[in-house]
Amino acid sequence: MTRSVHRGRDRNSGIAQAKRLTFPSAYPPTTSNRHEPSTAIRQYSTGRAHILGLADDGKVWQWNNEESRLVKPLHVDVTQKVVTHVVAGWDRASMFVSGTGIVYWPYDTPLRAGNAEADAILIDTATVPGTALSQSRISRETSDTLGARIGEVTNHILLENYIVFITSLNKVFLYHAVFPLPDLDPPAPIEITAFYPSSSDCSFEIQDIQGSFRSFAIFTKSGDVLMGNRAMLDAFNSGTYDSTSTESSHPGPTVIPALQNNSITSIAFGDHHFQALRSDGTLLAYGADPQACGALGLGFPEGTGPLRGLIADRFSSNGTLGRNIGRQVWFDRLMQRWLGEMKEKAGMEGEAKSRGDMILPRRGQPAQNAAAVTAVGDYFEREGKKWEDGIVEAGGMGSYFVLKVAAAGWHTAALVLVDEEQAERSRQMHIVRDKFDDGAKAEKYDWHGGTWEDIDAPWDQLSKALIWLRDSIWRLGRKFLGLREGDKKVEAEQEDMKQEEQGDPTKYTWNDQPFPRLRMANGEVMPGKIEITE
Numbered sequence: 001m002t003r004s005v006h007r008g009r010d011r012n013s014g015i016a017q018a019k020r021l022t023f024p025s026a027y028p029p030t031t032s033n034r035h036e037p038s039t040a041i042r043q044y045s046t047g048r049a050h051i052l053g054l055a056d057d058g059k060v061w062q063w064n065n066e067e068s069r070l071v072k073p074l075h076v077d078v079t080q081k082v083v084t085h086v087v088a089g090w091d092r093a094s095m096f097v098s099g100t101g102i103v104y105w106p107y108d109t110p111l112r113a114g115n116a117e118a119d120a121i122l123i124d125t126a127t128v129p130g131t132a133l134s135q136s137r138i139s140r141e142t143s144d145t146l147g148a149r150i151g152e153v154t155n156h157i158l159l160e161n162y163i164v165f166i167t168s169l170n171k172v173f174l175y176h177a178v179f180p181l182p183d184l185d186p187p188a189p190i191e192i193t194a195f196y197p198s199s200s201d202c203s204f205e206i207q208d209i210q211g212s213f214r215s216f217a218i219f220t221k222s223g224d225v226l227m228g229n230r231a232m233l234d235a236f237n238s239g240t241y242d243s244t245s246t247e248s249s250h251p252g253p254t255v256i257p258a259l260q261n262n263s264i265t266s267i268a269f270g271d272h273h274f275q276a277l278r279s280d281g282t283l284l285a286y287g288a289d290p291q292a293c294g295a296l297g298l299g300f301p302e303g304t305g306p307l308r309g310l311i312a313d314r315f316s317s318n319g320t321l322g323r324n325i326g327r328q329v330w331f332d333r334l335m336q337r338w339l340g341e342m343k344e345k346a347g348m349e350g351e352a353k354s355r356g357d358m359i360l361p362r363r364g365q366p367a368q369n370a371a372a373v374t375a376v377g378d379y380f381e382r383e384g385k386k387w388e389d390g391i392v393e394a395g396g397m398g399s400y401f402v403l404k405v406a407a408a409g410w411h412t413a414a415l416v417l418v419d420e421e422q423a424e425r426s427r428q429m430h431i432v433r434d435k436f437d438d439g440a441k442a443e444k445y446d447w448h449g450g451t452w453e454d455i456d457a458p459w460d461q462l463s464k465a466l467i468w469l470r471d472s473i474w475r476l477g478r479k480f481l482g483l484r485e486g487d488k489k490v491e492a493e494q495e496d497m498k499q500e501e502q503g504d505p506t507k508y509t510w511n512d513q514p515f516p517r518l519r520m521a522n523g524e525v526m527p528g529k530i531e532i533t534e
Contacts, residue, residue: 038056038059045087060078126179154167171206205221207220213269273288275412281400285326291410295410297412298321332423338508355527392422398422
């Protein structure tokens with residue numbers, strides 16, 4: 001298997017341009033036909049402006065922009081010790097070295113003068129005290145040593161100015177990642193006690209830690225997700241943390257009820273938002289969408305975002321979900337169309353306009369009614385969960401299954417597995433059949449898969465034939481012009497979206513449904529003449 005790492009962004013257009021990261025000429029890249037242990041990257045980590053890669057033979061590579069360099073710590077012999085993993089952070093880079101511990105350095109460390117190997121960088125590093133011990137060595141240590149009190153490090157993350165790590169003794173520690181460390185008497189890691197239960201709870205067991213920039217989360221084996229932030233770390237680092245304080249500057253862990261015992265496998269943090277991935281492949285968005293950049297994946301604050309519960313700022317383009325409110329991210333374009341048409345109904349003159357005025361932001365108009373926006377968001381969240389009822393069996397995979405999620409700054413990305421056949425069955429379920437459709441079965445040819453199947457509407461055969469003819473002409477034309485398959489897929493999707501904007505004659509189940517009239521959390525009912533949807 002060929003393994004490679006890509007990065008890049010066009011500075012003029014702002015559109016990401018993926019490029020394969022390269023290695024110095026002295027190190028041939030691994031290909032599908034040849035395995036090169038020095039360049040076969042088995043684990044990588046991305047930071048603010050750098051990437052670290054760990055090769056099969058234990059070499060550590062660092063890319064700043066597109067320039068690659070082999071990392072060689074001055075005071076740690078990585079040729080004789082095993083580097084287990086690398087972690088890139090906001091302003092630091094790090095590796096965990098067996099027998100040494102957490103080793104870190106500034107990611108923008110300049111090349112050291114007198115370096116004899118042009119392809120490598122000799123770097124000064126710092127090591128977090130007390131992080132070198134393994135479980136086997138801990139048993140031989142006296143209990144009063146720093147390493148014995150800390151335990152074996154099981155995972156660590158790099159945040160802005162801090163390293164946070166968990167250990168085999170069920171403890172959480174922070175380390176202020178100053179550089180360089182003082183030669184004499186470097187500071188010891190500080191234990192973060194805020195995550196421990198107030199009473200003796202034998203079932204409390206820390207399983208993982210994840211985070212970036214100024215936020216992080218502790219995962220327990222029982223399914224709890226406890227979140228911390230920069231303010232908490234600052235308070236512990238300065239010795240001013242007070243577990244009894246209610247001041248916002250000394251916050252305890254954030255516990256969001258919907259995330260507890262909800263099969264959360266990972267959380268990706270941006271600057272003002274985060275995305276929680278569940279084991280069933282669904283993705284939950286929390287936080288704010290700064291400057292309407294779409295970080296939450298819920299639509300824009302001045303678009304369909306309010307129908308998902310997004311409250312727009314009157315003086316900026318920011319949009320925010322209510323405190324501790326999460327919404328499932330939808331990847332089905334038909335669901336986006338459903339939202340768009342319901343928003344149009346709320347914005348038109350008529351019975352629904354008074355309700356639309358409560359939730360849709362308009363220039364020169366009063367601010368949105370937060371209670372109404374939340375109620376509408378809750379309604380569409382419930383309806384969205386029913387989208388594939390009758391298509392997906394209980395406990396089965398949905399048509400869109402998120403395998404992995406990543407976030408940084410004001411952006412989010414997800415790797416999604418799509419069951420196209422199931423998604424099409426779901427779409428068919430939301431189509432209203434013409435009253436003249438006798439439901440007779442007719443065979444048609446699946447031009448993409450090469451198999452025969454049944455369809456419901458007889459005239460769909462003609463439509464399918466026209467689509468096949470269009471696609472055939474499209475493929476021949478692109479082949480003649482020498483264009484790539486990837487370009488075809490992108491442009492075909494853009495063409496489909498254009499056709500949708502121009503109007504689709506298909507009638508869907510929601511076309512005749514009014515914009516809902518709901519009861520808000522404060523007991524008030526939204527105005528209108530239609531019946532209340534409870």
